[in-house]
Amino acid sequence: MSEFIETRGLRKVYHVGGQTVEALQGVDLEITKGDFIVFMGHSGSGKTTLVSAIGGLTRPTEGTVLIEGNDIWKLNDKELSHFRNRKIGFMFQSFSLLPTLNVLNNVVMPAIFSGNSGEKDSDALKSKAISLLSDLDMKKKVNSFPSELSGGEQRRVAIARALINDPEIILADEPTGELDIRTEREVIDIFSHINDVYKKTLIVVSHSLSWIEKARTIIVMKDGLMYKDLDDPVEAIMSGVCKQ
Amino acid sequence: MELIVLAIKDIFRRKGKSLYLLIAIVIPVAILSTILLTFDNADSSLSTLASKFGFTLIVQPKNVRVDKISQIGVNTQEYIPEVVIADIQKIVQDTIRNPKDKVITVVRFYHEEDILIGKAKISSVVAGIDFKTELEAKPSWKLTGGGWPKSDREAVLGGTYASSRKVSLHDTVTIGGSEFRVTGILQNYNSSEDYMVFAPFTEVQKLFNKAGFVSVINIQNVSLDKDKGLLQTAVNNINKNIPNIMALSPQQFSTMKYTLLKKSLKFLMAIVVATIAVSIFSIFNIVTSVLYSRVKEIGLLKSVGASRSQLLTIFLSEYLTIGLLGGMIGYPLGLIMTYLLDSFLLKLGAGVNVNILYVLVALLVGVFCSFIASFYPTYRLSKIKITESFRTQWEG
Numbered sequence: 001m002s003e004f005i006e007t008r009g010l011r012k013v014y015h016v017g018g019q020t021v022e023a024l025q026g027v028d029l030e031i032t033k034g035d036f037i038v039f040m041g042h043s044g045s046g047k048t049t050l051v052s053a054i055g056g057l058t059r060p061t062e063g064t065v066l067i068e069g070n071d072i073w074k075l076n077d078k079e080l081s082h083f084r085n086r087k088i089g090f091m092f093q094s095f096s097l098l099p100t101l102n103v104l105n106n107v108v109m110p111a112i113f114s115g116n117s118g119e120k121d122s123d124a125l126k127s128k129a130i131s132l133l134s135d136l137d138m139k140k141k142v143n144s145f146p147s148e149l150s151g152g153e154q155r156r157v158a159i160a161r162a163l164i165n166d167p168e169i170i171l172a173d174e175p176t177g178e179l180d181i182r183t184e185r186e187v188i189d190i191f192s193h194i195n196d197v198y199k200k201t202l203i204v205v206s207h208s209l210s211w212i213e214k215a216r217t218i219i220v221m222k223d224g225l226m227y228k229d230l231d232d233p234v235e236a237i238m239s240g241v242c243k244q
Numbered sequence: 245m246e247l248i249v250l251a252i253k254d255i256f257r258r259k260g261k262s263l264y265l266l267i268a269i270v271i272p273v274a275i276l277s278t279i280l281l282t283f284d285n286a287d288s289s290l291s292t293l294a295s296k297f298g299f300t301l302i303v304q305p306k307n308v309r310v311d312k313i314s315q316i317g318v319n320t321q322e323y324i325p326e327v328v329i330a331d332i333q334k335i336v337q338d339t340i341r342n343p344k345d346k347v348i349t350v351v352r353f354y355h356e357e358d359i360l361i362g363k364a365k366i367s368s369v370v371a372g373i374d375f376k377t378e379l380e381a382k383p384s385w386k387l388t389g390g391g392w393p394k395s396d397r398e399a400v401l402g403g404t405y406a407s408s409r410k411v412s413l414h415d416t417v418t419i420g421g422s423e424f425r426v427t428g429i430l431q432n433y434n435s436s437e438d439y440m441v442f443a444p445f446t447e448v449q450k451l452f453n454k455a456g457f458v459s460v461i462n463i464q465n466v467s468l469d470k471d472k473g474l475l476q477t478a479v480n481n482i483n484k485n486i487p488n489i490m491a492l493s494p495q496q497f498s499t500m501k502y503t504l505l506k507k508s509l510k511f512l513m514a515i516v517v518a519t520i521a522v523s524i525f526s527i528f529n530i531v532t533s534v535l536y537s538r539v540k541e542i543g544l545l546k547s548v549g550a551s552r553s554q555l556l557t558i559f560l561s562e563y564l565t566i567g568l569l570g571g572m573i574g575y576p577l578g579l580i581m582t583y584l585l586d587s588f589l590l591k592l593g594a595g596v597n598v599n600i601l602y603v604l605v606a607l608l609v610g611v612f613c614s615f616i617a618s619f620y621p622t623y624r625l626s627k628i629k630i631t632e633s634f635r636t637q638w639e640g
């Protein structure tokens with residue numbers, strides 16, 4: 001596996017109410033292609049900030065984010081939008097689907113922005129979306145609207161949407177938040193399946209320990225610093241590092 | 245699925261807010277359409293009336309007030325001595341300087357009198373006219389039945405007068421104690437003549453002891469009809485040289501009314517501009533509030549790859565569609581308001597006509613209001629950072 005994502009000296013400083021908060025304190029990270037990496041840590045540890053900087057959502061105060069050797073924060077707004085559209089599939093804990101669109105249209109939405117929604121590509125795109133939804137056991141719900149779906153079903157649709165443009169990276173922030181244990185297990189299995197079958201690089205932020213057995217790499221975050229290659233991450237987490 | 249489909253779906257999703265926006269656009273468009281259409285109808289109404297009049301210039305007593313074009317020359321209170329007719333004719337001839345160009349002079353004598361029809365006394369306007377010269381000047385004058393009077397004790401009735409008083413051909417009406425046989429009934433021309441009784445000029449003068457006096461002197465001349473400058477000179481010369489009379493042309497009167505209307509149009513347009521400004525302000529507030537409730541949606545769209553220009557396309561399409569719809573509803577509403585205004589208040593009677601140019605103006609104003617009011621909030625919100633957008637409260 002080759003080096004795929006790299007951060008160098010990544011710092012992020014927030015100014016909140018006259019106070020300076022250093023969310024990231026010079027993070028150096030290397031992620032190989034096809035990795036399944038889970039960032040864990042307590043609230044405010046900097047894990048979401050780090051992942052947002054990698055995904056082109058939050059501009060770092062200092063440092064670089066290199067994807068395949070290119071510094072994404074040197075891209076202009078349009079190029080960055082294109083990068084997000086083509087390279088990354090996003091998934092968020094809440095509000096991940098547009099309530100006005102049915103399942104099928106929610107899934108194909110990223111393709112609209114990449115200019116693949118023309119008449120010529122439309123059928124192929126819909127077939128691809130239905131195929132992804134079938135793979136996620138959601139074929140019967142293609143015409144349903146988000147309000148008609150359970151939390152677990154909404155996450156599946158969000159996963160299908162993240163995959164529609166065939167991105168190399170899937171970036172998920174608390175994808176199992178607010179789900180019951182059974183549904184959480186199902187979603188984690190789907191992520192594992194995506195990593196195994198679609199060979200996507202998965203970057204997940206979560207508080208849940210349930211990810212540990214499926215993830216290839218566990219990174220624990222604390223006070224804007226990361227701890228990798230821990231001998232026993234479970235013990236580190238259980239001993240309080242990422243205890244909520 | 246295209247970006248515009250996303251926009252249209254959002255319009256239907258936010259029915260309440262979309263309706264507010266639509267109302268904010270429909271109101272100024274409807275007011276603007278009403279004013280433009282009313283102005284247009286008044287213009288065509290005045291031109292039609294002026295062309296119906298048939299005379300080049302009219303001389304009437306100075307103190308007679310004229311508010312409507314149909315009132316020109318019709319008065320039953322003041323009179324002009326007949327001796328001025330020759331002076332007026334001379335002034336006209338001197339102005340046109342063409343002895344071959346015929347100047348037709350038609351005089352009328354009006355008197356309001358209780359006319360006896362059967363046993364009923366009915367207050368009526370009696371017009372003493374010379375039927376021969378009248379027909380020479382107005383060949384379009386037609387009877388619905390009967391013929392023109394051939395003797396001094398015969399009369400013709402206006403169409404509406406005859407039908408409303410149930411007077412038929414060969415009936416007798418008593419004017420000033422003398423009996424007149426009805427020989428003809430005029431067609432209706434939507435003018436004051438529809439309500440008059442016409443009898444021979446000298447007979448009417450004598451009946452009311454006004455020999456040597458006329459109510460109005462009508463002049464018809466082709467040269468003056470063709471040359472507005474010459475017409476103005478004739479009017480000015482008559483007014484300057486002959487005391488206690490007022491010369492005017494129906495065309496001039498129409499222009500005068502048109503000018504007055506234009507002045508009021510400026511005032512009304514100021515109201516429209518104020519309405520549009522209020523509308524833009526209202527739309528701005530609604531759009532801002534709607535967009536702030538959609539911040540998370542904007543963040544989501546950006547995170548899946550929507551560029552700022554694509555976001556602007558989605559949101560502006562949404563608001564411009566509502567603007568276009570506002571124009572499409574505002575114009576017919578303006579038509580209805582124009583019809584009601586004309587029917588119950590202005591009574592111009594020109595009817596309400598669809599004007600394609602004004603349809604386009606209505607659509608453009610709708611789109612313009614919408615664009616001006618929505619561009620800034622849309623542009624500003626399209627710049628929001630994705631992570632900031634997810635921190636806000638979703639109200640969707």
